[in-house]
Amino acid sequence: MITYxxxxxxxxxxxxxxxxxxxxxxxxxxxxxxYLKYVFFGILLIIGILTLLSLRGKYFFERIRYSEEKKLADNPMTKPR
Incomplete structure (x- = not known):
């Protein structure tokens, strides 16, 4: 007890x-x-924007490649559903 x-x-x-x-x-x-909360929010926002821009670029180039006069039947973007 004394030691305590x-x-x-x-x-x-x-x-x-x-x-x-x-x-x-x-x-x-x-x-x-x-501050880390805002850093992660910024990272997620940048990833989302880059993903949307990437998808926009893919669909945009697909439409340019297959213009109205050169539509192909095997193009998955122009097939009817």
Whole structure:
């Protein structure tokens, strides 16, 4: 029992310092994850825009390749459903 009392009396001196340290670490982690949320949103937005532009380019070139006078029956874009 005496060892616990001695241990707590020694630790009691350092607890306020640890408290301030943990508060600083917690505020830093909140700041990092707050900005990380916007970074991931930007990455997803860029991927979505690039995907849409890629699909637009594929369909645009498909329409140019098979113009009205050169439509092929085997073209999957012009087959009736």
């Amino acid at each position: 009392v001695k241990f707590f009396s020694i630790i009691d001196q350092f607890l306020p310092n640890f408290d301030e340290l943990f508060i600083e670490i917690n505020s830093f982690i909140e700041l990092v994850f707050g």
